[in-house]
Amino acid sequence: MNALEHLDGWTMRGMTEVERNRIRAKLRRLEMSDAVIERYLHKCKTELETFASASRTVNQWEKPNPESFILQALVCGISAALLGGWLAYMGGI
Numbered sequence: 887m888n889a890l891e892h893l894d895g896w897t898m899r900g901m902t903e904v905e906r907n908r909i910r911a912k913l914r915r916l917e918m919s920d921a922v923i924e925r926y927l928h929k930c931k932t933e934l935e936t937f938a939s940a941s942r943t944v945n946q947w948e949k950p951n952p953e954s955f956i957l958q959a960l961v962c963g964i965s966a967a968l969l970g971g972w973l974a975y976m977g978g979i
Contacts, residue, residue, distance in 0.1 A: 900936075901930060901937045901940065906927055908937070908941075909930070909944060910923055912941070913944060916944070916947060
């Protein structure tokens with residue numbers, strides 16, 4: 887590593903092939919096309935983006951799971967109803 891590649895403790899390099907494959911796998915889980923994935927990886931390479939930075943960006947794109955949200959709301963509603971009924975019964979109302 888020469889002096890130009892090292893600046894204030896940060897290595898000025900892109901991602902390794904293993905890191906690129908990990909980003910590629912994350913993007914495939916988001917159901918992105920191969921063309922979009924390759925464009926994003928090319929952008930990361932040209933901008934010398936690190937794995938940590940690219941990974942944070944991809945994590946922000948992750949889709950929320952609506953099924954788990956609905957299930958969570960259903961469980962909260964049922965437990966609130968049961969707790970309210972129990973408190974009413976115990977309070978003698």
